[in-house]
Amino acid sequence: MPVEPPPSRWRFDVDDVLEHGSEDLVAVGADLEPGTLLAAYRRGLFPMPLDPGLPEGPISWWSPVRRGVLPLDALKVSRSLRKSCKTFEIRVNTAFAEVIDACADPRRPHGWIDDRIRAAYVRLHELGWAHSVESWRAGRLEGGLYGVAIGGLFAGESMFHRARDASKVALVGLVDLLSDEHAERRLIDVQWQTPHLASLGVQEIPRADYLARLPALLDVPLPAAFT
Structure with missing residues (x-):
């Protein structure tokens, strides 16, 4: 825990x-x-x-003001993405530092993860709050995401890919990990909706609605994968 x-x-x-x-x-x-x-x-x-x-x-x-969120049952998995999922292995928390470093790669546009952010989330990971979901193939980390799990909330921070669909596969893996008996009470927060995330099922809700939902979300037990 x-x-x-x-x-x-x-x-x-x-x-x-x-x-x-x-x-x-x-x-x-x-x-x-x-x-x-x-x-x-x-x-x-x-x-x-x-x-x-x-x-x-x-x-x-x-x-x-407009919060990007993904209810678990809203995830859109195309036929091609479903095929891609079969080519990767999903792992949890086996390469957290490598995932955050890949997300922080200075060659990526609009980078914002600096040394202070990296150190802070590595500390949260060591305390059991921050987690990585990783897409592996042939022993190589090809994509992944990281975020903070508190109760029924998974606050996604960033994702990356080195192979086609690898970050999307990690998101599918995250939804699978959260899909337990409390799935209807869980929510993935992605901060802002983008066209890419919208294609995967991310929705926008007003800030007031998001804040109103938080107390109930935080009261949900953590999923087994993050305990």
């Missing part, structure tokens, strides 16, 4: 988030201690550097 870290010295308040109206950015500052990260996720926020080019710059905290 995950280890609960010391509580954060920072306060995240849902009412304060809702007051930001049409802004996705809701706060700047604080720290990336495990207790702070968990407190933020439990209030519907997640961190990103305000400027990835400034390694000592402030951390920004986001709660999108």
